[in-house]
Amino acid sequence: MNFFSSDFKLGILGGGQLGKMMLYETRKLDIFTKVLEASEDAPSSIACNQFVKGNILDFDTVYNFGKTVDILTIEIENVNLSALEKLEDEGKKVYPPTSALRIIHNKATQKLFYVDNNIPTADFHRFAYTSEIKDSIENGGLSFPFVWKCAQFGYDGQGVKVVRNFSDLEGLPNVECIAEDMVPFKNELAVIVARSSNGEVKTYPVVEMEFHPEANQVEYVICPARIPDAVAQKAQKVALQVADKIKHVGLLAVEMFQTNEDEILVNEVAPRPHNSGHYSIEASYTNQFEQHIRAILGLPLGDTKSKVAGIMVNLVGAEGYTGNVVYQNMEDILKLEGVTPHIYGKKETRPFRKMGHVTIVNKDIDKAREIAEQVKNTIKVISE
Incomplete structure (x- = not known):
């Protein structure tokens, strides 16, 4: 199949920063891309050949989108898997395959898969609802401390909490979850x-x-x-x-x-x-x-292989700031040796939201780590 400067269409489900950075590469190779994402302001909207506004969790939306491309991939795993399975059944190439996504998208299923395949992982308990955890502790089935994780839709630190006592369980969503031993x-x-x-x-x-x-x-x-x-x-x-x-x-x-x-x-x-x-x-x-x-x-x-040692620093929204984003002290970090910032294109910041990252490269890993610390302490992601 001819992928380059041709009629070939690559479909991408999700339009966040991962998709945007993926699109840098397809543009280098002149591969036609079509992106499905719910927000018209998504980072990927500026870099693809064709942008389609739609819900990646909706069966019909994903299925109909998939029919219009030659190969379908993802930049986020929280997509409608049933639609992908139907597309695969009809001969559409979906990568990663839906069978892999079925294992991965649910943390409880993922952990059971590790156990079944002798893959080393921390011991855990599975619960249909968070509310069941208290009874398990009181009856001796589970003990503090442990790590609570929601089974689905957790990301970037969301849906994870270290639980050291009963009060830590308060306010957690009553959803399917796992309680993982502290390692x-x-x-x-x-x-x-x-x-x-x-x-x-x-x-x-x-x-x-x-x-x-x-x-x-x-x-x-x-x-x-x-x-x-x-x-x-x-x-x-x-x-x-x-x-x-x-x-x-x-x-x-x-x-x-x-x-x-x-x-x-x-x-x-x-x-x-x-x-x-x-x-x-x-x-x-x-x-x-x-x-x-x-x-x-x-x-x-x-x-x-690496050409040089590299360190990545995440740029996240500073605590106490919500609104139109401002990157403070950008000029100062650009003066530093081996520093390359990547801004994702999200216009609104909020505490701990991923807004970009900075890469620091150096022949000396210790020097790179030193500069990374300087970057982290210099640049601030705030709001107007």
Whole structure:
């Protein structure tokens, strides 16, 4: 099939910043793109060839959209899976396949899949409703502390809470959820696996993630992770096992814990380009967004090695500010060595909303981390 400067149409469900960065790559290759998203102001609306306003959770909207493209992919996993299944049944190519998305989109189903396939993960309990947790604790089935996670629709730190006592359960939505054992760990790691529709597989280097203690969002992604080679190899092996068992096509980001005993436990996965791979735009020979396009089109996968050490800093809305966004001190960070900001195009900021990221590259990972700290302390995402 001729993808370039042709009548071929790639459909993308979701129009957020991940889609926008994916579209940078399709524009380089002159691949026609069509995006479905509910908001006309979505970041992807400025970069695609054709923008369709519509609800990606609505069956008819997704089904009818899918009929108009040659291959369909996603930039967010919360889409109408029944519509995708019908499209697949009718011969439409959907990547990642709906069978993989069915496993991933529900955290309880995801955790059960790990257990069934001997993939190491933290112990957990599954509940149909959050209200059942109190009875379980009182009857000895569950004990404090644990991590509460809603089974569906959680993102960017939403739908996750550390529960240390009964009062922490107050105000949580009464939904399907899991209660996961607290894992003592040294590091939170991630590995991105690229798995092509023709079977080719590659992994990116292991990255280290540092989280904001309150928002439960990634603040820094550090590549390469500052861990022993043996631990890195173990992490990549586990990530490859997950991708193989799920039979994924495209990019799969596997988030993990490195325990105090240097064991690797899978936390959760994302079936698409991911925040933990943003560093690759500046630091890698083939960035994650180009790699996703290569994988779903069955093109040869690119080189996943890094050209230089890279650190990504998330730009999120500052606490206490809601409204039209202002990026304060942008000129100051642009003066720093190896710094590249990426602004997503969201006009409205609110506390902890992802508004952009900054990549810092340097031959010396410690120097890059030092500059990243300076960036974090300098730029402010506020409102008018």
